Amino acid sequence: MRSIVWRKEHFDEIDSTNTWSVARANEGAPEGLVAYADFQTAGRGRLDRRWESPAGASLLCSILLRPELGPDDLQLVVACVALAARAAIVRLCGVRPDLKWPNDLVVGDAKLAGLLAEVVVHDGAVAVVVGIGVNLTHEGPTTVEATSLRAESGVTITPEALLDILLDELEPRRSSLGSAEGRAQLRDEYQRSLVTIGQTVRVERTNDSLVGLVTSVDPSGRLVVEVDGVATTVAVGDVVRVRRQESP
Numbered sequence: 173m174r175s176i177v178w179r180k181e182h183f184d185e186i187d188s189t190n191t192w193s194v195a196r197a198n199e200g201a202p203e204g205l206v207a208y209a210d211f212q213t214a215g216r217g218r219l220d221r222r223w224e225s226p227a228g229a230s231l232l233c234s235i236l237l238r239p240e241l242g243p244d245d246l247q248l249v250v251a252c253v254a255l256a257a258r259a260a261i262v263r264l265c266g267v268r269p270d271l272k273w274p275n276d277l278v279v280g281d282a283k284l285a286g287l288l289a290e291v292v293v294h295d296g297a298v299a300v301v302v303g304i305g306v307n308l309t310h311e312g313p314t315t316v317e318a319t320s321l322r323a324e325s326g327v328t329i330t331p332e333a334l335l336d337i338l339l340d341e342l343e344p345r346r347s348s349l350g351s352a353e354g355r356a357q358l359r360d361e362y363q364r365s366l367v368t369i370g371q372t373v374r375v376e377r378t379n380d381s382l383v384g385l386v387t388s389v390d391p392s393g394r395l396v397v398e399v400d401g402v403a404t405t406v407a408v409g410d411v412v413r414v415r416r417q418e419s420p
């Protein structure tokens with residue numbers, strides 16, 4: 173695959189970089205468009221949740237990709253960006269966050285970053301907008317267990333510095349999406365980076381929840397959870413670690 177030409181668009185303030193990028197994808201914008209902002213007035217998480225950050229305290233960006241993948245493989249695109257962000261963070265300040273399935277970067281149990289992927293189909297062409305918010309100097313809302321890169325490393329990193337290294341790390345992983353061998357390598361890197369593997373978790377879905385042991389991710393990046401000895405594949409949901417009960 174030819175290398176991607178990244179085209180960065182900066183906003184002092186915007187409602188949401190994802191909302192803006194989804195609109196551009198709907199107009200047919202090519203792969204490589206990157207929107208980033210100092211401040212979002214309506215930053216979005218999944219399921220209509222909010223992403224909060226004061227001005228200039230986070231990397232807030234959305235990346236438009238057009239991978240040649242089926243809808244079942246969306247989680248691999250999220251994995252690409254999450255792994256690129258993790259590698260960039262290691263390069264810049266030595267902090268090594270874990271990935272928490274499906275869309276978080278965490279240090280211990282504290283959330284450092286969240287990702288939001290949205291699929292756009294326009295004239296039969298598929299685009300994926302992957303948004304990521306990384307706390308640089310802001311430790312997130314007080315209501316959640318969250319952290320920042322400055323709190324973890326003492327280093328203040330600018331959004332531009334993190335974005336440039338993230339895109340540098342994303343390029344080879346984006347290429348990997350284009351071949352079966354590359355996808356297998358990506359899945360291995362994803363699996364190694366996921367703190368969720370080996371945990372007993374409760375997966376909360378819109379209409380139900382299940383509890384089981386996470387054993388792996390499948391080739392499409394979906395979570396494989398063993399429930400009463402039976403392997404169940406989970407494509408979407410929030411994951412909460414269940415601490416094992418001590419025997420009385």
Ligand code: BT5
Pocket residue numbers: 187188189190191212214215216217218219221222223224225231232233234275283284285286287288303304305307311312313316317318319
């Ligand atoms: C996410 O959703 O974690 C996805 C966040 C994606 C944000 C980026 S910023 C650039 C782009 N443009 C957007 O509009 N969005 C993307 P979810 O897993 O649903 O988590 C949301 C929850 O995280 C909230 O309900 C809060 O509990 C918590 N939260 C909000 N702001 C946070 C922060 N700065 N740090 C840590 N946790 C936060």
